[in-house]
Amino acid sequence: MFFYAAKIGWFVLQPLAAILLVVILGLLALALGRARLAAGLIALSVAALAVCSLTPAGLMMMAVLEDRFPRPELPDRVDGIIVLGGAFDTRVARTRGLTELNDAADRVTAGMELARRYPQAKLLFSGGVAALLEEDIPETEAAEVLYIGLGLEQDRLLLDGRARDTFENAVFAKELAEPVAGEVWLLVTSASHMPRAVGCFRVADFPVLPYPVDYRTPSGPALYRPSSTTIRNLEKVHFAIREYLGLVAYRLSGRTDALFPSP
Template identity: 65%
Template sequence: MFFALSKIGWYLVQPLVGILLLFAAGLVCLLLKLPKTGFGLLAVAFLVLAVVSLSPLGLMMLAPLENRFPKPALPERVAGIVVLGGSFDTRVARTRGEPELNDAADRITTALALALRFPEAKVIFSGGAAAMFEEDVTESSVAERLFGELGLPADRLVLEDRSRNTVENARFSKEIAAPKPGETWLLVTSAAHMPRAVGCFRVAGFDVLPYPTDYQTPGGNLIYQPSTATVRNLEKVHFAIREYLGLLAYWLTGKTDALFPAPASSDAGANR
């Protein structure tokens, strides 16, 4: 039920859909001879569209999420690497018969780089089929092919293909990893998604060392300079709102340990 509600709810509240609904409501009011209300709604819709597509709002919203967990110094030994799904376009992969990465491709490239650095570490890829209204392939099946083509030995890759969201990523990955005391397991996911992911892994009882990747914001004062590609600015607002709503929903339903999970003292120590 939570999975279905989260999918449907997000579709209705994402920024561009909200703007279109405001435009539609304004036009309906004009047809109903309510010019003041109609023009007011159209003006609000136009203003919101201008702000999200022309300003650095998205960068400023994403930066706190991406900066929450700094990239840690790595230990000498790592037992395993858990990389979360979300980096494949499964519709393209299913219909064209070949792996296709999306904007979160850094999750894969970072996992491969870490696998090369720690040749004895297992790599758990966690990602099932998250489509609601159509049959789809699992991300794990696509990842298996791509990791193999890129040279990762098959005996090092473990596929978790049941999860549909982050809380299931954490629960099922722990079942597979069966982590032992003293072991270090790295968690690889997008920097903006790391706070929610860490909160889920903590609730699942899986102690991981967060290793963020897939940054979408620059450092320093450059976050105040929006992209010249307006769709990129709107996209960042889209991703930021999704993460903030996800953090709230997961916290209210007990799926994370805090509203905005922060690094533990052990994580902070890894940065020294």
């Protein structure tokens, strides 16, 4: 039930959809003769679109998430590497029969890099079908093709194709990995997603060493300079709001151990 409620709720609350909804309400108010209300709603939508697309608001929102868990110094020994799904375009894979990575590709490539650095470690990829209305293929199908094609030994690869969200990633990864006390498991996911992911693994009682990748924001003064490509500024707001809403929803439902998990 949580999975479906989250998908439907995010469809309405994502920035562009929410702005469009306000515009529609403004036009409806105008049709009903409520000119002042209509003007206010349309002005609000224009202002929101301007802030999202022309300012560094999204960069600053994302940076707070990405800086929460700094990348650690890697230990001498690692027993397993957990890579969370979200890096494959499963619609392309289903319709074209191709393995296609998306903007979060760093999750997959970093996992392979770590697997080569620690040749004794297992690599566990967790990613099922996250689509609501379409029967996309599980990400594990694309991940298996890619990792084996890159030279990873089959007996080192663990695949969880059941997980549909971050909490299920944690629960099913623990079932598959069967970690024992003293083992070191790295958790690889996007830096902005790491707080929520770590919170879920803590609730699942699976100790992991966070290894954030897929950074979307610069550091230093560049953080306050928005991109000249407005859609990239809007994209940052989109992903940041999704993570903040996810943190709240997961905490209220007991899926994370804190509202904003920290190291």
